[in-house]
Amino acid sequence: MIEITIVNQSSELARVAGLLDRLAAERHLAPGMVADMQVALDEVLTNIMKYAYTDNAEHEIHIRFRVFDNVLEAVIEDDGAPFDPLAISAPDLSTPLHERRVGGVGIHFVMNLMDEVTYDRVGERNRFVLRKRFKT
Numbered sequence: 142m143i144e145i146t147i148v149n150q151s152s153e154l155a156r157v158a159g160l161l162d163r164l165a166a167e168r169h170l171a172p173g174m175v176a177d178m179q180v181a182l183d184e185v186l187t188n189i190m191k192y193a194y195t196d197n198a199e200h201e202i203h204i205r206f207r208v209f210d211n212v213l214e215a216v217i218e219d220d221g222a223p224f225d226p227l228a229i230s231a232p233d234l235s236t237p238l239h240e241r242r243v244g245g246v247g248i249h250f251v252m253n254l255m256d257e258v259t260y261d262r263v264g265e266r267n268r269f270v271l272r273k274r275f276k277t
Contacts, residue, residue, distance in 0.1 A: 144205040149190045149219075154183060157204055161215075168208050174273050177254040178213055181271050184247045185217055193221020193267070211275040212256075218266045225260045226269075227252075 145160050147153035158179055165175040186202065194200055205216045226248040252258050257272040 142205060142207040144203065146201050146203045147186075149194060149200045149202060151187065151190060153202075154186060157182060157186065160204075161206060164206050164208070170208070170213060171276065174213060174275065178215060178271065178273050181251045181254045181273075182215055182217075184251050185269055185271070188226070188247060189217070189219050189221060189267075193219055193224065195222060213273045213275070215271045217269045217271075218263075220266055223262050224267065225262075227258065227260050 143160060143164050145157060147156060161175065161179060161182070164170070165172075182204070186204075189202060200220055203218045205218075207214050229248065251271070254273075255271045256274045257270070259270045261268045261270075
């Protein structure tokens with residue numbers, strides 16, 4: 142397991158990507174799997190940074206990576222407003238772009254990249270878990 146705590150600033154995304162790259166190199170993870178996790182993480186963390194906080198204060202976001210049972214897992218925890226992105230209905234991608242409701246495409250994309258995505262509210266924190274299975 143490897144973990145990092147960042148603050149809610151987009152400049153911190155590179156630190157998370159670097160940590161995942163280091164873990165991937167140490168564990169000899171497939172580049173495609175790591176790329177999918179990087180894209181999903183970027184989407185989730187960017188949404189947290191943009192929408193989870195009602196103030197302009199600095200907030201900590203904790204990310205924990207582990208590799209187990211042919212799975213790469215990322216657990217993201219933040220102290221933002223309670224929000225379950227999985228409760229939002231999937232966007233209708235057949236509707237013309239100018240007629241679609243705003244939002245939902247990013248989480249839909251994340252769910253398609255990952256093998257498992259879960260959300261829980263634990264105390265005063267949101268917990269978002271991303272899992273990607275190794276291709277054997």
